[in-house]
Amino acid sequence: MPDTQDRFGPRFERAIALIDEANAPDPVTIEVDGRDVPKELTHARMLTAWVERLLPEPSEALLLAARAHHIRRWESPRDTFPAGRRGYLRWRRDLQVRHAAHARAILEECGYDEDTIGRVERLIRKETPKRDPEGQAFEDGLTLVFLETQLHDFALRTEPETMVNVIRKTWSKISPAARELALASDLAPEDRALIERALA
Incomplete structure (x- = not known):
């Protein structure tokens, strides 16, 4: 991110490096361009790239x-919380709090002010107002990363009708710009067909 680093300076560059360093040991990997790479490190970089595409000056x-x-994220696996939807929602909320706390610790170490740290925490915990453009871009980017890296495997282990409902619900949360980017993505034919079925 040379342009971004130039815009925000060495403190930003150091914070990004520390976050990447924290994510690098992820034992969970995904395949990207034929290589196994740490999942959360890769997802974080992908989300950063999507946000930069969605907003001219994030x-x-x-x-x-x-x-x-x-x-x-791997430090709090799903099976440490009860099964079922209530357990899932508790796990998700706990993750948001954990991630925000991790971010705070790094940003404090880098010398960020409380306003910036608080804003980062609210974005991570998804506590921004509905009409907040950056909150929307954050949600859009998360969805685009999911479509790019997780939709296919998720669909393989999920009933088709359930997947259709998931996609419809997800689609309602993202912006028109994100929808265009999603449809323009390099999706597997069966994944594209699933999305088209959900949107029909």
């Missing part, structure tokens, strides 16, 4: 939140 706080949104 704020420093938004880029920091994008990079730290799932920091060290």
Whole structure:
């Protein structure tokens, strides 16, 4: 991100490096371009890139939140919470709090002010107002990363009708710009067909 680093300076560059360093040991990997890479490190970089495409000048706080949104997520696996939807929602909320706390610790170490840190925390915890453009870009980027890296495998283990409902619900949350980017993405034919079915 040379342009972004030039815009925000060495403190931003150091924070990004520390966040990436925290995510690098992820034992969970995904395949990208034929290589196995740490999942959360890769997702964080992808979300950063999507946010930069969605907004012409994303704020420093938004880029920091994008990079730290799932920091060290593997430390709190799903099976440490009860099964079922209530357990799932508790797990998700706990993750948001954990990720925000991790981000705060790094940003404090880098010398960020409380306003910036608080903004990063609210973005990670999804506590921004509905009409907040950066909150929307954050949500859009998360969805685009999901479509790019997780939709296919998720669809393989999920009933088709359930997937259709998931896609419809997700589609209602993202912006028109994100919808265009999603449809222009390099999706597997079966994934594209699933999305088209959900939108029909």
